[in-house]
Amino acid sequence: MRNLLMRVSYDGTDYNGFQTQPGGHTIQDYLEEAIHRLSGEQLKITASGRTDAGVHARAQVFNFYTASPIPLERWCMALNTWLPEDIVVSDAMEVPLEFHSRHAAKRKTYRYTINANQHPDLFNRRYQIHHYGQLDIPAMEQGLRHLIGTYDYTTFASRKSTKSSHVRTIFDAWFERDTSMCRPGTRDQGVIHTYLSGNGFLQHMVRIIMGTLIEVGEGKRHPDDMKIILEAKNRAAAGPTAMGKGLMLWEVEYDITGNENPLQEF
Incomplete structure (x- = not known):
């Protein structure tokens, strides 16, 4: 076997x-x-x-x-x-x-992609959501930083979650912006990739985080509200669940040896 x-x-x-x-x-x-x-x-x-x-x-x-x-x-x-x-x-x-x-998984990283250009991308529409209005990207980055650490993420978990504990650790979270398709003289903001890396994620957790961050970007919430929302431990305090098509499981990392090809290199 x-x-x-x-x-x-x-x-x-x-x-x-x-x-x-x-x-x-x-x-x-x-x-x-x-x-x-x-x-x-x-x-x-x-x-x-x-x-x-x-x-x-x-x-x-x-x-x-x-x-x-x-x-x-x-x-x-x-x-x-x-x-x-x-x-x-x-x-x-x-x-x-x-x-x-x-x-055995030690770290998982997810990527969520928002097209913040004026027009949708026909060829990548299956892998990103398109946001029609302008976003305050620095505010979203500031809000995201409040979620890095070890916390009870009940606020950002689906109400259907059956996990006995909602405590997780987000090791790192960051934005990358691709402006290669931005047209000069337009309101194009580029394609925004948000990465969240942690020891595990709850059902809908990344999508609820992103739905809430989009509201920050729209000016409906202040970046520092993310800390208050997190501490509420109440799903009703967060924003909507962002669409699934923008989410991608990016990487799963392991750290064990005893094999000719260590899993951290897999």
């Missing part, structure tokens, strides 16, 4: 999220079906975490146990022949049998 760890990227637009659910049509469903077609095994994979409907992943990580003798170097290409074109497995490695892709 082997424990295989893989990295998968996907465009989540047309899927009901990553995790298997009664309605089907999830990323997990397609991955497990591809593995079944390849190896003949009916199994369940374990992912680093779930993503909601419409949310994308640049580098989701999952593992599973297999008795198949298929060589490691053949798995990615073989699986991709059975997967839809918007799901791509890019890396595979063997890990210790006790490895669990969710429990």
Whole structure:
């Protein structure tokens, strides 16, 4: 028996999220079906975490146990022949049998993208939201800084959250702005990428943070309100849940050794 760890990227637009659910049509469903077609095994994979409907992943990580003798170097290409074109497995490695892709994750980074140019981007519309008005980007950056640290993030958790604790740590959070598509003499502000990196995130947490930060950018809230909103520990104190299509699971990091190819390099 082997424990295989893989990295998968996907465009989540047309899927009901990553995790298997009664309605089907999830990323997990397609991955497990591809593995079944390849190896003949009916199994369940374990992912680093779930993503909601419409949310994308640049580098989701999952593992599973297999008795198949298929060589490691053949798995990615073989699986991709059975997967839809918007799901791509890019890396595979063997890990210790006790490895669990969710429990072993040390750091996750998400990226949320806002197109703040005057007109929508036709070719990237599936991966960003378009904001029609001008945003106070420095105010949004100031508000975001209030969320870095270890706190109870109940305010920014879905009301449906079933977690026993809402305490999480955000290690870092920052903005990057791409102005390459801005037109001279217009109100274009560029494409704003917001990165949040932490030890874990609650259901809808990043999207609720972004919905609230957008209100800061619109002048509806003061940047320092973010601290008050956080301390309220009440979902009603925050802004709306931003659209899922702007969110992408950017990276999952591990820190264990005992393998010829340490996972921190995966």
